[in-house]
Amino acid sequence: MTPLTRLAAAELIRTPPQSRGPFYPLTIPLDSDNDLVRVQGRAGIANGEVTNVVGRVLDERGRAIAGARIEIWQCNAYGRYHHPGDRQNVPLDPNFQGYGEFVTGDDGTYRFRTIKPVPYPGRAPHIHFAISGPGIEPLVTQMYVAGAPENGHDWILNNIRDARIRSSLMVKLETHPDVTGELVGNFDIVLVADGRFSI
Template structure:
């Protein structure tokens, strides 16, 4: 099983985030008092390109597909974050899924018939399970735009004691953000900003990027154990062309 849990990346990531992501790191503190809550991560459309069938390789390294020697086209980007409920309590054992188009703007999905190349070295979809303190991480590529959409990565999070969340992550500084109808459908600028992530250079890597996307979900004790069927039903019910 391939992994990108590299000591150098962890060291640089920690050092950089300590200096630049104070708001995000607030999630890593102790649970909040009973009368305090964190703002929930806004929900977004699933879109039509959630995998019809999972690829053979579904790990958290989307840049290298098992059985292939080449790397995906695009700028390697490390996305990390923490999953917590609105009380600030870490959610361990949650399943975090991501999917996105390749560096040419095409999804690995039969519904995507755009005239753009397929990258056989890009996984397009990955999963990760949160650690005991709610942390997750992925190695993927910097998202790119395609007609009508700003660069984005789709996220779905499910787990025990939380409401399933489907949302999207956007990149700070992208000119397309101002024209993206889905992002700007969030009227509250503070809520909208919670989906926009700054990507920073990873020192010593020759151009790789990193970003932190913390996720706050509503607690729901009635959910019990994580139910993949619940997530699948939610995804299938929300097939908008985005």
């Protein structure tokens, strides 16, 4: 590990845990790949701004974690989850998968194609993440949109008192440089790990 790598690793902030929430899928959908904006067997595309969430899964020393299983789930563009417990009087979106999975490669990278998260009553825009795998401590957390006005009033987010740790969950969404009409944001996840993973 070079001095610069050691310095970078020393500055890594462990990703804080957050609530799983009540809307984790009761059953995993048959289509559970990492593209949430298209559902297998349907011709349409999800409503909302298509957003690419990319990043790396690392340990606290900055080593890439291969073989980490990442699950995400979120509400649709109207603010409703694909879950029987969400009884808001807003539409479901049959073209939005709502849940996806990805397993990191040797370099620890992951990617999801989803929609820009939206607020719903009481919550800032967010995406739920669950990370698990051999040699790592499982983590459930949430990713938020940097600059969203609802962030200041979200009680789950603001239960994190340390502003530096809280900001580690904020992701700036920008125009995708290579895909017209899509957004992209980077969310690196830092876990406790015991080194049994591949690097």
